[in-house]
Amino acid sequence: MAQTSPSTPLDAASSAEDAAGQENFDRLIAEDSRIEPRDWMPADYRKSLTRQISQHAHSEIIGMQPEANWITRAPSLKRKAILMAKVQDEAGHGLYLYSAAETLGTGRDELNDQLLTGRAKYSSIFNYPARTWADMGAIGWLVDGAAICNQVPLCRASYGPYGRAMVRICKEESFHQRQGWEILYSLSHGTAEQKQMAQEAVNRFYGPALQMFGPPDADSPNSQKSMAWKVKRFSNDELRQRFVDMIVPQAEALGLTLPDPDLKWNEERGHYDYGELDWDEFMSVLKGGGPMNVQRMARRQQAHEEGAWVREAAAAYARRQAEENLLAADTELIGA
Numbered sequence: 001m002a003q004t005s006p007s008t009p010l011d012a013a014s015s016a017e018d019a020a021g022q023e024n025f026d027r028l029i030a031e032d033s034r035i036e037p038r039d040w041m042p043a044d045y046r047k048s049l050t051r052q053i054s055q056h057a058h059s060e061i062i063g064m065q066p067e068a069n070w071i072t073r074a075p076s077l078k079r080k081a082i083l084m085a086k087v088q089d090e091a092g093h094g095l096y097l098y099s100a101a102e103t104l105g106t107g108r109d110e111l112n113d114q115l116l117t118g119r120a121k122y123s124s125i126f127n128y129p130a131r132t133w134a135d136m137g138a139i140g141w142l143v144d145g146a147a148i149c150n151q152v153p154l155c156r157a158s159y160g161p162y163g164r165a166m167v168r169i170c171k172e173e174s175f176h177q178r179q180g181w182e183i184l185y186s187l188s189h190g191t192a193e194q195k196q197m198a199q200e201a202v203n204r205f206y207g208p209a210l211q212m213f214g215p216p217d218a219d220s221p222n223s224q225k226s227m228a229w230k231v232k233r234f235s236n237d238e239l240r241q242r243f244v245d246m247i248v249p250q251a252e253a254l255g256l257t258l259p260d261p262d263l264k265w266n267e268e269r270g271h272y273d274y275g276e277l278d279w280d281e282f283m284s285v286l287k288g289g290g291p292m293n294v295q296r297m298a299r300r301q302q303a304h305e306e307g308a309w310v311r312e313a314a315a316a317y318a319r320r321q322a323e324e325n326l327l328a329a330d331t332e333l334i335g336a
């Protein structure tokens with residue numbers, strides 16, 4: 001394709017800068033170094049990362065809802081304290097991730113607006129209800145388990161602030177997964193009713209948890225570029241397979257079954273085969289048609305409105321601090 005020649009000296013300078021920037025970017029990616037906020041980066045790298053990181057942040061924030069709903073109904077003080085700490089961790093994850101996304105140039109208000117107006121996605125899994133206490137176990141074991149599988153490779157994402165945020169998030173997620181496992185283990189070794197409640201929770205969350213990894217590779221429009229940029233290190237299907245291989249023996253240890261008649265060890269592949277997932281349901285959930293989409297968004301909007309006074313107070317405090325700092329700097333100058 002013919003190269004269009006720059007029409008003004010300013011254009012020429014900026015296209016020379018872009019070429020040098022692109023060269024540096026390509027080198028950093030090739031040598032597995034990190035891209036930092038002040039580095040030149042291609043516009044579509046910035047856009048795609050802002051998309052992924054902010055959607056990840058939204059998922060953490062919306063993901064607080066199914067569990068927060070169970071804090072007052074947790075069966076003991078200890079369970080309540082653990083669940084409360086977990087939900088607070090999710091809020092923290094959301095905040096680290098919004099901060100990482102903001103370093104790419106889009107402000108928090110805009111990112112939040114994208115969520116509240118339905119322009120941004122959040123993870124499909126949080127559009128399913130948490131019906132029983134056993135769901136806290138299934139969410140911890142399967143949802144946080146899938147999150148860990150997906151997110152450990154993201155600790156090596158090429159964008160520095162994202163990778164660094166993921167390191168801390170993954171440490172906390174592994175505690176979350178263990179607490180979920182422990183809830184399910186207690187229930188599956190309890191009364192027959194408790195075991196049945198645990199099994200039913202696993203039955204409901206298994207398929208949606210596998211869909212957290214995204215659509216099959218052939219239908220994943222973002223994967224190719226994202227992997228070339230070393231943001232994603234493995235494809236959606238590779239990570240899904242890794243997760244299935246991990247949870248089959250764990251389910252056996254729990255004494256529970258996974259609700260997939262096609263699940264069996266494939267000697268040749270060295271992996272478990274698993275049945276087709278319901279991708280029509282997945283697409284419908286993404287379009288807002290899941291069982292809890294409407295409630296989740298309504299609750300988030302309500303929480304945002306109720307939090308207006310906190311934002312106003314924080315802004316007033318920041319203004320006063322800035323004025324005081326200015327005054328102090330002036331006084332120092334006068335005194336000098």
Ligand code: BYC
Nearest residue numbers: 056059060063122123124147211212213214220221222223
């Ligand atoms: N749900 O081209 P693809 C957590 C979208 S938080 C909804 O494969 P990509 C936790 C995708 O965004 C868990 N949407 O995309 C929190 C794209 O749409 P756009 C969240 C999905 O980015 C609290 C389109 O489908 N984890 O664990 O290459 C309590 C095509 O997909 C989903 C993260 O966000 C989905 N499941 O790959 C407990 C991890 N899947 O944006 C636990 C970071 C796909 O083009 N994100 N879509 O309009 C990622 O790793 C990747 O973004 C994904 C998707 C693997 C999710």
